[in-house]
Amino acid sequence: MxxxxxxxxxxxxxxxxxxxxxxxxxxxxxxxxxxxxxxxxxxxxxxxxxxxxxxxxxxxxxxxxxxxxxxxxxxxxLGLDREWRACLVGVGRLGRAIINYPGFHRDNFRIVAAFDGDQSQVGNKIGAFDVQPMSELSETVCDKKITIGIVAVPAQQAQNVINELVENNIKGILNYAPVAANVPMNIVIRNIDPVLSLQSMTFYLRHLT
Amino acid sequence: MxxxxxxxxxxxxxxxxxxxxxxxxxxxxxxxxxxxxxxxxxxxxxxxxxxxxxxxxxxxxxxxxxxxxxxxxxxxxLGLDREWRACLVGVGRLGRAIINYPGFHRDNFRIVAAFDGDQSQVGNKIGAFDVQPMSELSETVCDKKITIGIVAVPAQQAQNVINELVENNIKGILNYAPVAANVPMNIVIRNIDPVLSLQSMTFYLRHLT
Missing domain, CATH: 1.10.10.10 (Winged helix-like DNA-binding domain superfamily/Winged helix DNA-binding domain)
Structure with a gap:
């Protein structure tokens, strides 16, 4: 197959x-x-x-x-018989909700590092680890065998963050920012966007009310 | 068309x-x-x-x-030239993150009521309104012209909550609970589930590492 x-x-x-x-x-x-x-x-x-x-x-x-x-x-x-390690970029309200989401770990996805471009966030505790600066991305991805990047930054920063993840050997992107981001053909991106889901729902509802 | x-x-x-x-x-x-x-x-x-x-x-x-x-x-x-009103069921950590998510309102989706089955949550402030008991669902859906229900309850409660929403004239469900819920054919359901997204991503990543 x-x-x-x-x-x-x-x-x-x-x-x-x-x-x-x-x-x-x-x-x-x-x-x-x-x-x-x-x-x-x-x-x-x-x-x-x-x-x-x-x-x-x-x-x-x-x-x-x-x-x-x-x-x-x-x-x-599906490759679910092994553990997958992810890093989070962006530790605002959304990022913190993601870190605390119990579903990832239960299903063999582990967030093992958190990054933020905002210097004032660096060093803060989030979950079990300290927020790291983006300059440490390359080394941490390699050391911790991270394959997936979870993007929880504001829309206007998302493409830059995604580019940086891809340059640093991340192969899969879970994107929470509401943008249509570009990635090279060999990178898998999934967008988590409740508004997109609602917008495809109302197509079916628009004649009802 | x-x-x-x-x-x-x-x-x-x-x-x-x-x-x-x-x-x-x-x-x-x-x-x-x-x-x-x-x-x-x-x-x-x-x-x-x-x-x-x-x-x-x-x-x-x-x-x-x-x-x-x-x-x-x-x-x-897509029916996006009008406002759509939604209610939230479940005001735990996830529900509160949803209420605070700025994307809905920007795109003409307004959460106008919040419910919780847990009596100890009823009356608490969340965003601009008070958490209501499920017993007030029927009246509020009608009064506030709500068409969409956002489900942010634990997995084991989700099907019951969805049934109750459907019985009370909700036409679209945005489900954050990690369950494959059943709805009648005339109801539109969308599931927001980052784990499902990751699980379809690893299919493409499994040979890489």
Whole structure:
């Protein structure tokens, strides 16, 4: 299986499968049909079978999927069977909420350093570590084997910060700043932006009220 | 133009166009080509022309798009030419960060009420208003013409809260709880979940390190 052959929209759905299967595991389910999975995820069984077919045959016709096996396979496919280390840039209100968010650690993502361009923030405690100046980015990324950069700076600083992360060997960007940032083709960027989500929601709501 | 004819993946991209065009407007650009828009959004010009073709003809062959016209049209298509009112459910650390997020208001989304199921939170000040008990949801949604519910409760409470919002005439859900929630077909739900974003990112990073 080669990553370039899998449509990105399918990759974006895989974590939803992982989450649904984890829920089923915690309810001690051993087998799940594509119908059941579909009703959990509000997708058609056909779509689910098609998505999973990119990665091999996981179920037997009419027998459903083994929950534990499918979960383990999808976690491995997504690279979730290892720990990923991230640094945070920007320790304002948003950055501090991100540091305190319990979901990252629970799912094998660890924030191991925090940076800020504002000299008055440097040296302050945030979570378990001290805020570092941007000048230490290069060394810390290398020393702590950081691959992911979480960007929580104001919009007008975001592109510069992202450039600096990319120059310092960061491969994935989780961007909380409300900008359409540019990254080289080999860098993966995900934008967390509630306003974008709301703006695609109102398309469907605009005739209702 | 009928909403059901437009693929959801196209609708999800429209807010990105709006953001890029707003940036161009602020830089006083009057015309933009699909090449320029493509390079801003990291999409091919062909994809952009195809997306926009669902909504009519916005550009002249070889002349590019009028920035202000296209922006206004897309805002109208997305229903962004009016104000949308939302209520928040859950006023813990996450809920308070959401209330304080400046992006909503700037983009015509206004949080006008906050609720919490925890009696000890009721009556506390949050932003400009008092936290209300869930028993007042129905009346407040109607009085304040609220269409959107923002869910910031712990995972295990989320489905119940979402059910209650839907029963009380909320049409769109912005869900921050890390659960795959079920909603009726006529309700639009968007999940804000940084872990899901990271998990679809590591698919592309897993061979790098």
């Amino acid at each position: 080669d990553s370039v052959e899998v449509p990105e929209v399918v990759v974006l759905r895989l974590p939803l499968y992982v989450r649904a299967l984890s829920q089923l595991m915690s309810e001690s389910a051993e087998v799940v049909s594509s119908q059941q999975l579909g009703s959990l995820l509000q997708m058609t069984p056909a779509q689910i079978r098609k998505d999973l077919s990119y990665f091999g045959r996981f179920g037997k016709q009419g027998r459903g999927y083994n929950v534990r096996f499918l979960l383990n396979e999808l976690q491995e496919i | 009928d909403s059901v004819e437009v693929p959801e993946v196209v609708v999800l991209r429209l807010p990105l166009y709006v953001r890029a065009l707003s940036q161009l407007m602020s830089e006083s650009a009057e015309v933009v080509s699909s090449q320029q828009l493509g390079s801003l959004l990291q999409m091919t010009p062909a994809q952009i022309r195809k997306d926009l073709s669902y909504f009519g003809r916005f550009g002249k062959q070889g002349r590019g798009y009028n920035v202000r016209f296209l922006l206004n049209e897309l805002q109208e298509i």
